Amino acid sequence: MADNQTPQQTTPAGIPLVLRPAPQISSAVTTHIIMRDMLVALAPATIAAIAYFGLPAALVIATSVGSCVLFEYLWCRLRKTPQTIGDLSAAVTGLLLAFNVPSTLPLYMVVIGAFVAIIMTKELFGGIGKNFANPAIVGRIFLAVAFPVAMTTFVPANQLFAAGQAADLVSSATPLSPTAAPSTIMQLFLGQHAGVLGETSAVALLLGMVFLLYRPVITWHVPVAYVGTVAILSLIAGRDVLAQVFSGGLLLGAIYMATDYSTGPATKRGKLVFGIGCGLITCLIRFFGNLNEGVAYSILFMNLLVPYIDQLTPNIPVGGEAIIAERRRAKRGGKAHE
Numbered sequence: 001m002a003d004n005q006t007p008q009q010t011t012p013a014g015i016p017l018v019l020r021p022a023p024q025i026s027s028a029v030t031t032h033i034i035m036r037d038m039l040v041a042l043a044p045a046t047i048a049a050i051a052y053f054g055l056p057a058a059l060v061i062a063t064s065v066g067s068c069v070l071f072e073y074l075w076c077r078l079r080k081t082p083q084t085i086g087d088l089s090a091a092v093t094g095l096l097l098a099f100n101v102p103s104t105l106p107l108y109m110v111v112i113g114a115f116v117a118i119i120m121t122k123e124l125f126g127g128i129g130k131n132f133a134n135p136a137i138v139g140r141i142f143l144a145v146a147f148p149v150a151m152t153t154f155v156p157a158n159q160l161f162a163a164g165q166a167a168d169l170v171s172s173a174t175p176l177s178p179t180a181a182p183s184t185i186m187q188l189f190l191g192q193h194a195g196v197l198g199e200t201s202a203v204a205l206l207l208g209m210v211f212l213l214y215r216p217v218i219t220w221h222v223p224v225a226y227v228g229t230v231a232i233l234s235l236i237a238g239r240d241v242l243a244q245v246f247s248g249g250l251l252l253g254a255i256y257m258a259t260d261y262s263t264g265p266a267t268k269r270g271k272l273v274f275g276i277g278c279g280l281i282t283c284l285i286r287f288f289g290n291l292n293e294g295v296a297y298s299i300l301f302m303n304l305l306v307p308y309i310d311q312l313t314p315n316i317p318v319g320g321e322a323i324i325a326e327r328r329r330a331k332r333g334g335k336a337h338e
Helices: 031-053 055-079 089-099 107-125 135-146 159-163 185-190 202-214 221-236 241-246 250-257 268-288 295-312 320-337
Strands: none
Touching: 031 055, 031 089, 031 202, 031 250, 055 089, 055 107, 089 107, 089 135, 089 250, 107 135, 135 250, 135 295, 185 202, 185 241, 202 250, 221 241, 221 250, 221 268, 241 250, 250 268, 250 295, 268 295
């Protein structure tokens, strides 16, 4: 019986070939490691937000992160499923949600936004990897629609830090607002202007991006395509390119939210299409819409198109180029014969 067995095949180097179902390539990188790296990358922006806006910013961040983790813990207990708070994805969502709101936002509104992000956007669709859109973005948009005044009440950087109280402060316009006083490029780069917690310091966001590219947790395709599209369209429209890039939530969205694994394209070509689409929609909203900012809405809209982008931009397997070329030649030959 043993004499009839087929001998095991090997490579020219003598390495035995093993037949087994996919996946054939495994990695030691886990969700926990990826989310931990995201938290590390967001640390400079967190420090900058607290330095510029003081204790209220710290309270918003703590409330958002704590609420998101608590809601995910309670959901797992309610569903009697294994706890997932250890993968740190809820903490990342909470931090990104906090970065999308002003430091003056009442804390109960932050809790509502966390509920929308974790329960309604993430868990009701099956948890991490199955949500149709970035949870932090949906939470931010819900708060903007439900509490428009609170979500557009900003204070200048350092004012809260000096005063320590938000009740007696005068609101200020963000740099993209038509009523805002002109800001220098250095002010925009360092974050010395009004805005939500995560959009103020461009240098802190860029430091985090360098870390994520080094790890590598993200690739350059979405951020470069997104920011590059905004820059080119701003130049064509006669807008201040650096102001359009460094103000608003463009860098925050392009680096940390548009690159989300669950809601973004899987291929490199798809990522480029996704980034260009986000940039186009952002500029349309900024230049022609009634809103000063369009990053969140553009990413949400492109999230909905990701299945179609993946379908139109598939990866070509090894050796597939020759097969595709042969099919194209056969198709052209068939048409010519007809």
